[in-house]
Amino acid sequence: MNENKEIVILLIIVALIGLAGLYLTGGFPGMENACGLGGCGDVYVETYNANLYLNGTLEENFVYEIKEPGKYRMLYRDWKVPLSYGIPDDTTLKTNPHIELVSISSPPGTFPYIKDFQGSTRVISNADTQYANEISSLAVQDEAGSYKPGRFDAGKYEMNYVFRLHPPLECDNEYCHLNLKLADEHLPYNKVIITIHDPQGYIFQLFEHSLMDVKKEGDIWVVRGISPKDTLFEIELLLNPASSGEIDGFTKEVPDVERQTLSANSRYPIFSQLSSALKAMVFLFPVLLAFIYYKFGREKSFTVPKFLSFVPRNRKPWLVNLVFRKDPFDYDENGFYATLLDLHKRKIIKIETEGEKHSKIKIPEIKGPEETKSRELRITLLKGHEAGEDEYEIKVLKFLENYSRNNVFDINEVEHKIEKLRNQIIGGSSGTEYDLRVIRDEMNDVMKVPQKKAANEFVKSGKKYTWMIFGFFLLVLVVTSYLLSIGIYTSLVLLLQTIPRYLFHLRFSEGGRKIITKKNSNGMLSRHSFLISHQ
Known part of the structure; x- marks a missing residue:
């Protein structure tokens, strides 16, 4: 070719x-695929849809795909901030940012639950709460989800949550900043759609940190994309200060909010x-x-x-x-023959040929005899291998010395030696095969492997x-x-x-x-x- x-x-x-x-x-x-070359594994989120309202309401819809039956018994989401349900008068909640679970909808045959910031587990259904202790031993703090005692079969399962956010807000006279971390340790989200409703036009800029597509469509902002496993999944909003009156959050005065927000998000583009x-x-x-x-x-x-x-x-x-x-x-071997001619011309060796002879040897292979015609060749070494001008010439002269007698390399003697070794091998002598291979390797070394x-x-x-x-x-x-x-x-x-x-x-x-x-x-x-x- x-x-x-x-x-x-x-x-x-x-x-x-x-x-x-x-x-x-x-x-x-x-x-786009959140799973990559390794696949999504036994379970992943096929679609994640969320609606965020600037009064602090967050509606989430998860559609899970379970591949292996009888392995999983809980579908859930957790938060990195205190999560509560039905205890609005708690002192901790009154003084710290937190998230309140409003409602949860789980697949048929499952038990929705919450394990709040205090570590208390509650089954949110009218059914018997006999599984509360088992759920409590399996769930982590600030977690909400659904539990199926008999484990899930393979298939798709839908979970719906409604949360009310009470986030920290950083504000000055011109802007407010809201950072909403939705997840960082999570399953692959193969399709993500987040809709932020802004009928009052409070949002000046929206930043997302997962290379998703962000578009403003009328009075809503839409974020679309994927979220690979355990990647940061969050959005930041630069808002009008009036928005702080809509959100029941915890406002903190911070100077130059716009500059700090833009600086923190400058690397994501x-x-x-x-x-x-x-x-x-x-x-x-x-x-x-x-x-x-x-x-x-x-x-x-x-x-x-x-x-x-x-x-x-x-x-x-x-x-x-x-x-x-x-x-x-x-x-190939022609370079070897040419070297012999050159050494002959320089009077380091003397090449002599006589009449034609029949040979039944094939050199350097040892597969079997082959009938050939060639001139009888005899090489007389006039000088030692030290006369060689490079490593290859020295190697050639050493080869001739090793198989010469009285400084004469006779091709007839070499052929006879090889033929004798071959006959010994045919006769069952295994030790001579090594000697024959040594000769072959040395001949290959000068005919096939130069510098x-x-x-x-x-x-x-x-x-x-x-x-x-x-x-x-x-x-x-x-x-x-x-x-x-x-x-x-x-x-x-x-x-x-x-x-x-x-x-x-x-x-x-x-x-x-x-x-x-x-x-x-x-x-x-x-x-x-x-x-x-x-x-």
Whole structure:
């Protein structure tokens, strides 16, 4: 497969990963999902609808989806402030912000209850209160919900609450500030709609902290979105001071309410922009990869003869074979043969050939004999391996020394030795198989494994750029997991998009050069080419 096809396939795979990731995590508009890749679990809130009136009334509707039957027996919501029911004259309630439960509606066959700020449990129904003690042992303080003794079957269940809020209000002469925390430790809310009714026009600005959509429609404000599990779910209102007369709350004089409110909420638009930027990056990532390939990894074209009629002068023959034969780092035995010719020319070894002979040995494999014709070859070592000018030449000379006798490497003797070992193996001698494999490995070492790092001089690596991208997205993932829970999944998708680059042996990641091979001008091929063997 050529380079252009590989990069196109890679970009298509990266784009598909991005699209699939956004689809699965609800990253497309209208497909938001609070559950993410891990799913919603055994129970979650399918829809949450709330109506908030500026007289302090809050109406909530929960529709729960239970997947596993016989596991759950309580559906509830709790608050982080005192929760009461039917005790308006309590001293604590008269002096502190609190929430009052007005009414509760639970599914048929269940018992609605409240466990108030004092830890008292009350079953809110005309039925027998025999379950009060059991509910009290299970519920937490400031909790309201419903209890089913026989546990819930799988299905959908609806809960309705009406609360009256008695919140703290921070006011000056121009503005009042109300912060309503609806939840922070909760089930996934897969669909959220909050309607704030404001017929008097008291609301100047509304802030939400979960990257939801906020719109003003006539005299109501509507907040729509999702709330993943255990994420902060709250709204803030900047109000006309006259609203303090509508809400039975606890007013506190605070200077410069507007400035403090705007300052506290200034970071949330940044989170929203970051979330949008991450989603845009998923689409742009294939373009970024294509740019990196075009700028840093695209192979340059050079015209190189397919065969040489001389031994290269400025570069070692094995290095020329390594770099300019096919792709960089793609080496074969011809580089070994060329090195022998070069050592012969430099009078380090002396190569002698005689008449043709038949051979039944295949080197370096040991799968079985193979009938070949070759010239008898004898190499005389004129100098020791110290005469080698680089590690590969030294390795070749050591190989010749290891299999030479009286400084003469005779191919006939090597073939005879290998054939003898092979016959011993056929005869059942298992110990000789190791010796034969040692010979094979040493031959592979000189014929297939040169100093590949030497090719780095000719190859410009693009790996550092992809590693930089991976590191950047990893950092984004860490930051978003700390500051922006919804952005975690998008950041994870971006990380996944970097993986195919490591699975492809692409030239844009290895750098390199593209070689156009051709014959020399007279079309003749010399016997002394470094790309042919001694045969």
